Amino acid sequence: MRRAGSRTRFLAFIGPGFLVAVGYMDPGNWATSIAGGSEFGYTLLAAVALSSLMAILLQSLCARLAVATGRDLAQACRDAYPRPVSLVLWVLAELAIIATDLAEVIGTAIALNLLFGLPLVWGVVITALDVFLILYLQSRGFRRVEAFVATMILVIALCFVGQLLLAQPSIAAIVGGLFPSPQIVTDERMLYLALGILGATVMPHNLYLHTGIVQTRAYERDARGKAEAVRFSTLDSTMALCFAFLVNASILILAASAFHDRGAGTVEDLTDAHALLEPLLGAAIAPVLFAVALLCSGLSSTVTATMAGQIVMQGFLRMTLKPWIRRLVTRAIAIVPAATIIILNGEAGAGELLVLSQVVLSLQLPFAVIPLVMFSADGTKMGALKAPSWVLWLAATTAAVIVALNTKLVLDHLLGG
Template sequence: MTPPPTSDAIQHHAFGKSLSESHASVAVPARGFWRRAMAFVGPGYLVAVGYMDPGNWATDLAGGSAFGYTLLAVVLLSSLMAILLQTLSARLGIAAGLDLAQACRQRYSRPVTLILWVLCELAIIACDLAEVLGTAIALKLLFGLPLLAGVAITSFDVMLLLALQRLGFRKLEAFVATLLVVIAGCFVYELWLARPDWGAVAGGFVPTSQIVTNPAMLYIAIGILGATVMPHNLYLHSSVVQTRAFAGEDKRGAIRFATADTVIALGFALLINAAILILAAAAFHTAGRTDVAEIEDAHRLLSPMLGAGAASVVFALALLASGQNSTITGTLAGQIVMEGFLDIRLPAWARRMITRAIAIVPAALVIGLVGEGATTNLLVLSQVVLSLQLPFAVIPLVAFTADRKLMGDFASPVALRLAAWIVAAAIVALNVKLLAGIAFG
């Protein structure tokens, strides 16, 4: 019986390198377990940024203040789903040498590819809207800037991204990791002040049927799912793992190291997400303030309710770091999606300006039309939109990584494939329930 062809044998000659300016730019030592492992640390943290962006803040604050610790179970399950899907994404990038967008263009017809591209761009717009609004809100809270001015200032992160990439992809990863440490430090301080009931916190990680039967809770739960499992992160991860210059014959080792990087980084993101919800539950829900859903309200109330003047400033600082990190990785994802689906090759500055404009223009229009008072509702809605787009990224990913013609010997084993299809089915079912709820009130 003839063995299936390896992924290298079916690489399409017309496909350029994903994220070509950084492709295989990070050297991987030939020997030394720990040196090799450390060379693969980084892509998981770029992806983890998307799992603690301002959209997460909106849904976690709303969930914690309204329902206490109950939705921690959703944060945990969403994070486990995310870890599974992101490991598949890394596996695709390493084994097939294609990012998810390129794989869609290779395997599907032109009309299907264009539809998937449009849906992905809508998800990126929703995600970028959350990130730009989050940064603008943080600038307003820290410096009193109007939201529109803050949105305009976010355009300069394009230049920051270009500068960091010129210094090397490792420098970009180091900058992102530094901001992640800042965010973590801020929440350690906030939780120390809030003094949550850790017994109740532990109980919150156990799922209850109320999450599905309570429509208001379900809406927030699906928003948390959309904020946690990010469609554009699946495209991003399958590309950035290819920045490692590993030997072609060592794909198995590369997949192992990339998986470890993913699990550790997204475990860190889980702790940050849980910390946001725990803070909202401890500071607001237990005090009877179940209506705190606006980020601005949380900022205003934290200092008096926690009894520390620095609490609100630290909260805003963490939000600024989160928004800045997310806009950087969101812009990278926009480039990967455009190049992968459409094979459009533009100068680096032009690509960055286009992807940044896609985020800034809708954010400015929304603020201009509805005013500054509805920003958190828009953040939550953006996460629901992301959740609705998830199946169109997850199902191709699961199918591709199970395909031996594409993946060769690195196709997903049966147990991993089964778990991935269960996750995909759960995501589709939740989305159908959400749409039915919206359609029938």
């Protein structure tokens, strides 16, 4: 009986992990993974795997912090730091959300173009209408939001399974790609794409999002209830992120197999990737599956980015906007540069902007990760739920690696590579 009760309680905690996981497979992730796979084959699979492990570790700290303190990451920063520091962190968090939204705008517009022939500029404008989708889902309850996102993730996964069956990638090459190569750090172009993968996988807004939505779960507030909540929330996010890793790896493997192995050269544009799939894989269904998965990716990611924006604004500023106002403001900020770049540079500019948005996310990441690690190591805040020393050491090492890689990228750029 007790085992059945435990399973039932765990089922109540399933959901937040998948809301977080969808951010790890957004359109920006597609751009970096396709560029990396088409140019360098399976080599950057190691970057996908390492980024996923970092994500699992950091999201477990998010769940622990939320349960132990009853605060989300934005609230914890506001409590701990002077107001000027807190405001800077708020601005950086908002920039990360805008960069995320930019990727969703472009990805959704490209998907609409591929499926229905809609011009990219009009697709970008139409993405503003997703506010009605969000309002509808939120009016139906939080579980409906989770169900929608989970359905989108399942569709994305099924589409990639179909494409991989057509591409028939080399199993030996996949296994070899999971082992890190020194070239990832020494080659500036490869490092740029690896950081894009890192920024698309370990996303700053997801850290704020997870610490907020974990608290939507009901659990006993005594020591035993909190410990169980941490365990179940961590298991939920770990399962969801393992699934997200399979999807992310599939994107890169598809690009490596379909483009790199077949000599198609570097493919940085999602539209080009779509156009090349049918002649290279020999099946008309391949590009359709690609476009459907891309559309589902953009729609599901837009929901979680909006929720993260609400948590960030309320946590840092104690300010609550109506969801539709918050959504329209954020999307308007993202639409302007997206439409401008598309008008000036066409589809190629949109692809480059997608990759750039993910590198921007990577550069913002330390400003969310470092406070998270510091709070998690604070015994006064965490009490009995403070993470084991080995977990904290791994988290600190993760933060140091992220800072070091970002510093190298910036210095390489400033010094001309």
